[in-house]
Amino acid sequence: MSKGEEILLLWDIDGTILSAKGAGPQAFKRATQDYFGYEIPITSIDWLGATDYSIAYAFLENAGRAVSREEAKLLIDCYLSCLPATLDATNARAMDGIRELLEYFHSQKDAHQALLTGNVRRGAEIKLGYLGVLHFFPFGAFADHSDDRNDLSRHALELAREHLRADWSPDQIYVMGDTPKDIECGKIIGAHTVAVATGQHSVEELTAHFPTVVFESFADPQVLIEFLAG
Numbered sequence: 001m002s003k004g005e006e007i008l009l010l011w012d013i014d015g016t017i018l019s020a021k022g023a024g025p026q027a028f029k030r031a032t033q034d035y036f037g038y039e040i041p042i043t044s045i046d047w048l049g050a051t052d053y054s055i056a057y058a059f060l061e062n063a064g065r066a067v068s069r070e071e072a073k074l075l076i077d078c079y080l081s082c083l084p085a086t087l088d089a090t091n092a093r094a095m096d097g098i099r100e101l102l103e104y105f106h107s108q109k110d111a112h113q114a115l116l117t118g119n120v121r122r123g124a125e126i127k128l129g130y131l132g133v134l135h136f137f138p139f140g141a142f143a144d145h146s147d148d149r150n151d152l153s154r155h156a157l158e159l160a161r162e163h164l165r166a167d168w169s170p171d172q173i174y175v176m177g178d179t180p181k182d183i184e185c186g187k188i189i190g191a192h193t194v195a196v197a198t199g200q201h202s203v204e205e206l207t208a209h210f211p212t213v214v215f216e217s218f219a220d221p222q223v224l225i226e227f228l229a230g
Contacts, residue, residue, distance in 0.1 A: 007228065008168055009105060010116035010156050010191070011137070012177035015048075015199025017102075018127055020092040027086040028055060031078035036063050048200060049181025051118035051143035051152075052076055080122050087130045094131050095198050097218035102136045104225060111228075112164055115140025116156045116175060116185070118149055139163045153185040174228070180209045194224070 011017055014024060025042045032040045045058050056072035056079075065071065105111040113136055117124055121142040128134040141156035153175065160168050175186030178199030183206070186193035193211035196218060197203045206214045218224055 006110045006112065006166065006172060008112045008114065008160055008173045010114055010173065010175045012182050013115065013117045013119055013124055013127055015178035016176055016196060017095060017098050017133070018092060018131065019095050019198070020087060021090040023083065023086040023090040023092050026090065027082040028059065028079050030082040030086070031075060032059055035075050035078045049118065049149065049179035051147050051149060052120045052123060053143050053147045076120060080126065083123060083126050084130070087127065092130060094133065095218065097221040099133065100221040101218055101224060102133055104221065106136050113137055114156060114160060115142070116153055117141070118143050120144050149181050149185045150188045153189045157189050180206065183209045183211045
């Protein structure tokens with residue numbers, strides 16, 4: 001940015017933009033009650049950095065059901081119908097400093113923002129719409145496209161070239177996230193990886209996966225702005 005070069009920030013949602021204190025897991029818990037007629041313990045699911053479809057597959061397996069994308073979609077539809085209520089119940093909010101960062105980069109002509117998330121598109125829209133920040137993201141890579149987060153990062157790069165009509169080099173791209181899976185999917189496309197310990201992984205745990213940089217939080221938005229300007 002300091003040299004006038006355009007950059008692309010690919011944002012994760014849960015634990016990075018959104019602090020929901022379990023809104024997603026609680027919505028899935030309610031969805032299993034609606035879909036199966038009984039609850040499946042959410043403690044049996046590996047949530048961190050997972051895609052909505054991989055979560056749905058895990059619930060289907062735990063319920064002894066045949067795993068198919070079609071049935072997973074039906075369960076996800078139930079989850080989406082439960083999500084607004086659990087966002088309210090958990091007092092979901094934007095992480096400290098996030099609104100300021102999104103607004104700042106939105107105002108910069110050489111910065112672009114998009115989503116790279118394990119949420120399905122509608123889930124992302126519900127969560128970011130709840131926070132009032134959906135308009136900052138003109139496009140994104142969602143779990144509707146693939147169950148594999150690494151495939152999603154490749155898809156995000158394709159979308160960036162399509163929507164922004166530019167051939168992005170990896171050095172111009174920053175993948176923002178709070179889990180080792182975010183770091184991994186950024187490395188797959190050769191992007192810079194910006195890890196932030198606002199989810200359930202500590203600075204030390206994230207550092208062990210060798211991201212480009214790790215921040216404790218974005219409570220002071222200037223730390224990220226200065227890093228990108230450097």
